[in-house]
Amino acid sequence: MTDETGNNDGLCCPPDCCDMRGFLTFQILWELGKEALTGQQIAEKIAERRGTKPTPGTIYPALGNLREEGYIKGDQDGREIFYRLTESGEEARSESARYFYQAFRDIIEECRVLVVQDGECNRC
Amino acid sequence: MTDETGNNDGLCCPPDCCDMRGFLTFQILWELGKEALTGQQIAEKIAERRGTKPTPGTIYPALGNLREEGYIKGDQDGREIFYRLTESGEEARSESARYFYQAFRDIIEECRVLVVQDGECNRC
DNA sequence: CCCAATATATTGGGCATCCAATATTTATAA
């Protein structure tokens, strides 16, 4: 579903107007809470939401930090490494998800209303 | 509703497990889309969601950048400056809000389910 | 008037997140 540049067809890219970085580590924990994934698979999952696929220089250091902190473990299979949450990773996912919900629930709900009015965001 | 440390009673502070920074500029645009606010009022609005109040070194440079880029204008009233969105600021708010919705709508919805199961986040 | 509180503002440091570029190893295809 991604084109030759790694961007996701039919989705919007981050706007020029303001910075939309952040919550990468949280998003990794979130995806790994559903199933074990490789670094590339995680990047593709993120691309499905953000419209742009994180580059290796973004995704692998983040995975390395999560591993060092004991939140994830990797099972190597050939050239691939399938990452899964540890027990403390599960706890971290729950904590950060509940915080994220507190911080952005209202905003997202109001964004939904705006999308109904103005339509979805412009394509890449 | 904030205590002597500037934190918000009854809300959760950012978790230790992973970084929860980001989207400050978007959140400022979002709040100013509803009404004109001073820097302090914006910081308090953000504290109502994040549990922690941004310090002057965080909020004022962000406002300065938004002003330089022409997204907001300030009307001084004594020692206070009431900021409001410009026309391009309204457009930036809509664009970034629709992008934010695309990027996080599913995650927030699933977080809601998690909150119902595990309860809300732990207090500050 | 004088002092404390408030609002704005700046500086310096730390850190996560981004990218482009490069490299290494493994798997696949020719």
Add this chain to the structure above:
DNA sequence: TTATAAATATTGGATGCCCAATATATTGGG
């Protein structure tokens, strides 16, 4: 076998977010 592609990894540079500390100007109370 050999060449290509894929997955992981690292480096360097840029930028936004975040705080603590400090400073200035204005407001309000005693």
